[in-house]
Amino acid sequence: xxxxxQKLEMLKSLPLFADLDHKHLERLGQLTDEVDLPAQRVLWxxxxxxxxxxxxxxxxxxxxxxxxxxxxxxxxxxxGEMSIYAEGPRMATVTLTEPSALLVxxxxxxxxxxxxxxxxxxxxLDVLAQRIRLLDPDGSH
Numbered sequence: 177x178x179x180x181x182q183k184l185e186m187l188k189s190l191p192l193f194a195d196l197d198h199k200h201l202e203r204l205g206q207l208t209d210e211v212d213l214p215a216q217r218v219l220w221x222x223x224x225x226x227x228x229x230x231x232x233x234x235x236x237x238x239x240x241x242x243x244x245x246x247x248x249x250x251x252x253x254x255x256g257e258m259s260i261y262a263e264g265p266r267m268a269t270v271t272l273t274e275p276s277a278l279l280v281x282x283x284x285x286x287x288x289x290x291x292x293x294x295x296x297x298x299x300x301l302d303v304l305a306q307r308i309r310l311l312d313p314d315g316s317h
Contacts, residue, residue, distance in 0.1 A: 207285035226259030235276020
């Protein structure tokens with residue numbers, strides 16, 4: 177897996193964490209696990225409880241909802257990020273299409289970070305609000 181500096185660079189490259197300062201990013205890195213998984217491994221199925229997010233370091237993920245392909249994601253992509261903020265049912269099935277190295281951020285560990293640094297919670301809420309606005313550009317926000 178990637179050295180610590182590369183791990184932090186990967187996390188910093190994600191819009192969800194781009195505004196975190198080095199101290200917060202370093203702590204997030206400490207709370208993030210690393211796994212290597214084989215091709216054809218299902219990370220989760222639609223409707224499963226969501227308890228973590230995955231960041232693709234190497235490899236590829238296929239995202240499907242109701243049997244329809246939504247995305248094919250590679251290096252630098254994140255899936256399941258809503259689950260680290262608020263647990264709930266998965267909205268799609270995610271399958272590895274090739275052997276993959278992933279960073280794993282659990283709901284519990286992410287809340288440890290937000291409890292230690294309340295300003296992180298505000299930064300993440302801001303990013304999530306921006307994403308919700310993009311989902312409904314005609315809404316009365």
